[in-house]
Amino acid sequence: MNRIETVREYIDAVLLNIPSAAKRRSGYLHLYGVSQACALIAMKRNENIELATIAGMLHDIYYYSTLDANDHAQKGAIMAREILTSLQCFTGDEINMICTAIYHHSNKGDRFSPFDEVLIDADVMQHCLYNPLFDVAEHEKQRYEKLQLEFGLA
């Protein structure tokens, strides 16, 4: 099994445990949607596709494990570190890369390392493409416009 599928098994088990069907649905859409957007953006920017895909799957793991959104990025980075360490197939450097990106992902207004930026932009892309007819959230407008330019859509 490749490492993306190893992490997916873990995520699937967490999502299946969510009692509310609506929250479960949002978890599948959002975590796997962000994960696919991470793959796309990482391909475009020559960043690590495998680790970006995994960061996308794990980025809101704290929220979908606890349904508590408070400090979910920081708490999620700690939780992701525990999960990735327990899976025993990632190096310390790989775990640091993924968890640093998760830690920063809620700060849409700041700029971070190119790898961290993949996850932040993927989060915006999933929110905006879930229903392209909905209004774009104010705090995501600037990043969404840049993404449209980057992908030749504007």
Ligand SMILES: [Fe+2]
């Ligand atoms: Fe998210």
